[in-house]
Amino acid sequence: MATVWRSQSAFARIFAGKSGLILNNTADLGAKLNPASISTLKKHYSNYAHSPFVRKIQEQYEFEIIKNPPEWEYVQRLLPFESIPKITPKAAYPSGWIPQKEEASNLPYFIERNKNQDLSIYLDISYRGMRKISKIKKIEGDIWLMNDDVKDFLKKRYKRYIETRVHELGKFIEVKGDYVNALNEWAYSKGF
Amino acid sequence: MGSRQITEKALTMLRSLPRVSLGNIRDNPGYKKNPKRGRGQHGGDKHGAGNKGSGQRQNYMRLGYETGNNPFYLRMPHEHYYKGHHLRRQYPPFSLHELQLIIDKDRLDISKPIDIASIVKSGMYNFTPDEKHFGINLTDVGADCFAAKINIEVQWASEQVIAAIEKMGGVITTAYYDPHSLYLLRDPKKFFESGQSIPRRMIPPPDAIEYYTSAKSRGYLADPEEISKDRLRLAQKYGYELHVLEDDPNYEMLCERKDPRQIFYGLEPGWVINLKDQCILKPKDSELQRFFAS
Numbered sequence: 001m002a003t004v005w006r007s008q009s010a011f012a013r014i015f016a017g018k019s020g021l022i023l024n025n026t027a028d029l030g031a032k033l034n035p036a037s038i039s040t041l042k043k044h045y046s047n048y049a050h051s052p053f054v055r056k057i058q059e060q061y062e063f064e065i066i067k068n069p070p071e072w073e074y075v076q077r078l079l080p081f082e083s084i085p086k087i088t089p090k091a092a093y094p095s096g097w098i099p100q101k102e103e104a105s106n107l108p109y110f111i112e113r114n115k116n117q118d119l120s121i122y123l124d125i126s127y128r129g130m131r132k133i134s135k136i137k138k139i140e141g142d143i144w145l146m147n148d149d150v151k152d153f154l155k156k157r158y159k160r161y162i163e164t165r166v167h168e169l170g171k172f173i174e175v176k177g178d179y180v181n182a183l184n185e186w187a188y189s190k191g192f
Numbered sequence: 193m194g195s196r197q198i199t200e201k202a203l204t205m206l207r208s209l210p211r212v213s214l215g216n217i218r219d220n221p222g223y224k225k226n227p228k229r230g231r232g233q234h235g236g237d238k239h240g241a242g243n244k245g246s247g248q249r250q251n252y253m254r255l256g257y258e259t260g261n262n263p264f265y266l267r268m269p270h271e272h273y274y275k276g277h278h279l280r281r282q283y284p285p286f287s288l289h290e291l292q293l294i295i296d297k298d299r300l301d302i303s304k305p306i307d308i309a310s311i312v313k314s315g316m317y318n319f320t321p322d323e324k325h326f327g328i329n330l331t332d333v334g335a336d337c338f339a340a341k342i343n344i345e346v347q348w349a350s351e352q353v354i355a356a357i358e359k360m361g362g363v364i365t366t367a368y369y370d371p372h373s374l375y376l377l378r379d380p381k382k383f384f385e386s387g388q389s390i391p392r393r394m395i396p397p398p399d400a401i402e403y404y405t406s407a408k409s410r411g412y413l414a415d416p417e418e419i420s421k422d423r424l425r426l427a428q429k430y431g432y433e434l435h436v437l438e439d440d441p442n443y444e445m446l447c448e449r450k451d452p453r454q455i456f457y458g459l460e461p462g463w464v465i466n467l468k469d470q471c472i473l474k475p476k477d478s479e480l481q482r483f484f485a486s
Binding site for chain 2: 072074
């Protein structure tokens with residue numbers, strides 16, 4: 001059988017109808033091909049994207065198409081928000097989170113909230129938990145005045161001097177130590 | 193020569209010099225390091241790699257490998273506590289405090305039944321089904337401050353959490369979703385756009401059936417009679433007055449549950465959702481209807 005397969009006629013049979021595929025080296029092994037029969041158009045039979053479109057598919061199952069169905073409300077419920085929903089004022093916020101107040105804009109300084117309406121006060125832990133730095137970000141206005149107020153507040157609460165660092169260009173204040181909860185409380189009390 | 197003359201001389205020199213530009217500046221000294229190993233003084237030495245061994249040959253062996261000895265970390269027999277940990281179902285936690293927070297921030301509509309799809313939609317919770325995450329484990333952090341009447345469906349809940357929700361007059365169900373349906377719940381829009389029909393939800397695996405059929409864990413396959421009995425038992429245990437669901441103005445919302453085969457609220461398996469034309473395709477074929485109903 002093997003000898004039959006290796007014969008030239010069998011080789012030509014494999015490539016019958018796929019003349020475009022035969023490489024220059026192999027062309028003379030099989031049946032003789034005139035140059036006109038080798039088309040320059042490439043055909044990638046192995047590539048799914050190059051296969052022709054399937055037309056005239058027989059619909060196997062019947063579907064009932066309902067326009068403006070009553071169930072569309074359930075579909076809309078599942079679709080993602082197009083933008084972050086606006087927060088409606090409530091009587092109480094049991095989670096302890098408070099939205100930003102109007103009166104905060106009257107102060108000489110201001111802390112911007114982030115997209116999730118959280119205060120931009122963070123704790124930075126580095127050196128395997130050896131160094132903890134509380135960071136107040138997105139400060140607008142008189143940052144030095146705010147630094148004095150924060151220092152004063154922390155000194156009154158903890159009854160000792162607490163180191164801070166002001167970065168005017170970066171619009172942030174760093175407080176040495178973990179004072180995130182105290183700072184949050186201070187910021188909420190100011191209305192930020 | 194006075195200093196004034198020097199200044200003026202320097203200024204005239206500056207005026208005659210070309211402007212500083214990218215074309216006439218050079219790098220700071222020491223900016224570039226020569227990548228070549230020098231052969232001069234000390235250059236023929238070891239080049240900081242030490243004498244012989246791993247340092248010179250760059251074959252850094254794996255941690256704990258003792259060049260063929262029976263390694264220390266394998267010498268003692270041990271109890272395999274984490275055996276099969278990579279195959280176990282995981283439920284990434286979501287606390288009652290976080291749930292209250294997204295309610296306060298209006299990211300969650302409590303006038304509608306809540307399920308994993310609406311919690312993921314809020315943007316405050318995410319999970320990956322391909323990392324063996326099987327949904328939400330609602331934890332009791334913030335159980336004391338929780339104050340919302342909701343109808344929630346989670347995948348895992350402790351007794352304290354069930355008590356905290358039922359204390360406020362709410363309803364909780366624990367329900368199982370197979371990973372494929374979790375993908376749909378994670379991003380329903382993407383699924384609807386793919387134009388496929390909504391599949392059926394699979395039944396829980398053998399080791400999860402006990403949890404999801406027990407009334408104590410408020411399983412979705414549990415007997416409703418047993419659940420109402422257990423609600424009373426839990427109210428007595430934690431010492432709160434049980435709300436009567438039948439008298440509630442939101443009775444219909446609080447009683448809304450999914451079918452064990454259903455993935456989305458209000459949408460049945462087999463339907464195709466066309467977002468572009470805003471229409472729903474429902475199968476008419478009896479063969480398909482039988483398949484999706486089973």
